[in-house]
Amino acid sequence: MAFKHTEYAGWGRALRASGTVARPDRASLLAALDPAPAFGMRRSYGDAALNHGGRAIDMSGLDRFLAFDAETGILELEAGVRIGEVAAAFAPRGFLPAVMPGTGFATVGGCIAQDVHGKNHHHAGSFGAHVAEITLWQSGTLVPVLPGTPLFRATVGGLGQTGAIVSAKLRLVPCKGTVMLVTERRARDWNHHLSLLDSSTATYTVGWIDATATGASLGRGIVEEGEVARGLVKKRAKAAKVPMDAPHFALSAPIVRAFNAAYYARVPAAGRTVVRPMADFFFPLDKILDWNRLYGKRGFHQFQCVVPLGAAGALRAMLDRIATSGLASPLAVLKRMGPGRAGYLSFPMEGYTLAVDFPNRAAARDLIRALEADTAEAGGRLYFAKDALAEGARIRAMYPELPAWQQEVAKADPARAYETDLVRRLNLRNA
């Protein structure tokens, strides 16, 4: 097993790295590797999973289910398992991961290290709340980490800085079937959108937002509510693949506006309820492999913030800034979050979260920087899984438990062997 020279990038492809990467396919091979930061499927948009000029360990080859107890619903598995594979294998047997992010390609290690949230965050909390145990590889030994300990809180959402996550035990939740009953409703404008999100009692709720609509239509979108159900639907179509980098006009403003208008009108004014394959609801974009290439060679950025409930007005102003800029892409999401977070550096806070994609251009980078300042002023927070541009001091101030994290990380990795580009760029480990 050796480190091989590789050029690689974050999901947004705007930030890249050149370094050596090893991809062990069994845990026993870790012993032969010099310590290095671990990454999963690099579905983080920015540089969380990059180590330019250094070594990195790709954990996606450690992808085996290890044990399952149907009494407790506890599944033990290696860190490189894709979360969508857990859903596909266990839903037919009546279990689902308690929390799933918007892509089924995220690995269990990546879900823990970013403490990801799903469309059920308002009920279920974050990923880490459903982790019963983590096994870390720390300078040559396997270390079990249990909930309730400082090391657990530093590891969950901890960006890999406490060591490589080798395996974990997840508490799966019972589910009724393998399909989703999805109710879609039009939200006419910002206020209507928030009121639909606030009043939703569904298990899974998310809003798609038309980030190009301005004026009276600002904030319009589609609110989707989902429940797991029993039933049969047509098998999911085979994934298509984007074969090459798209030309830069593919996502230009007129095309996005036209797409968004059609997407909005697709749902009848009175709303509708449809049955969908589970993966279509949870991982809508996974149907198109390598869709990040739609943004062309220069790549793209995702801006995601969360602001407290009381700062909804500030978030509306931010959306207005985005909509009038004409820079947004079709992928924009609005969601109400609950308070659940499991680590010192976890992203969630009770409030509203907004995520919008932008092609990587100077105007978009300026806009994102302005939005970061707005977020800070609103008492909100940016997400390390998405960030590529933030200013260190500002983002550090958004994480009040940073000192507690730094203390644990200093103990776990005194040699700073696990630092990544993101950790260095934002200077996260220095007090």
Added chain:
Amino acid sequence: MQNWIMQHWVVLGAGSDMARPFLRRLAGEGASLFLAGRTAADLETLAQDLRLRGAAAAEVMAFDARDAADYPALVARLAACEGVLNAASFVGSMPDQAAIDADPGLIAGVIADNFTGPATFLSLLAPVLEARGTGVVVGVGSVAGDRGRVGNYVYGAAKAAFATYLSGLRNRLGRKGVHVMTVKPGPVETRMTAGMKLPFMTTPEAVAEDILQGIAKRRNEIYTAKIWFLIMRVICHIPEPIFKKLSI
């Protein structure tokens, strides 16, 4: 392959990167699996994974391509299974050609891993399959077997031997209702190729998909990625006086 329950599969080289997604697809369909390979402890972890993914059963068999002493016992174990018996071979090894040039003693091992080992096993299994009059045999060769190239001609020679063997086995077993399919992958992203950027590379997942499609359509020979069929037609048509000067 309509009814997967009661389908038994013995997979040689079960620990290889290429076999893993294929095994998982079979497990997802509820098949019974025999994992044959050298690293028994790792295979036991994989067997457990496959059970958790839906395999009706998963059993590990110690199999070494360079030592046929145990093969009769393994075949006897398989013959004891009721239902449809199928076999797939993913075994193989590809040392650096430069290492082989420096030490031709390595050739015997390459031939054993890629040809004599799996062929000996399949020949012992053949009468069992013939007697059942049903089942599928999948043999994984390589595009490298289609023409000898400066970069890996010993490996290529071994894969060529295996492909010729499979073609004869197909001729023999086809008369008895057993279908034999030869698989010729181009470069696949595995540990063997880590860090290399090779043309028209495919993934083990895509190889598994192509194999299952090939079985469903009862194809005799498939290339994966499919483009390699065309590429190899071209390469095989380059006249030898020209080909011998190329380093492709």
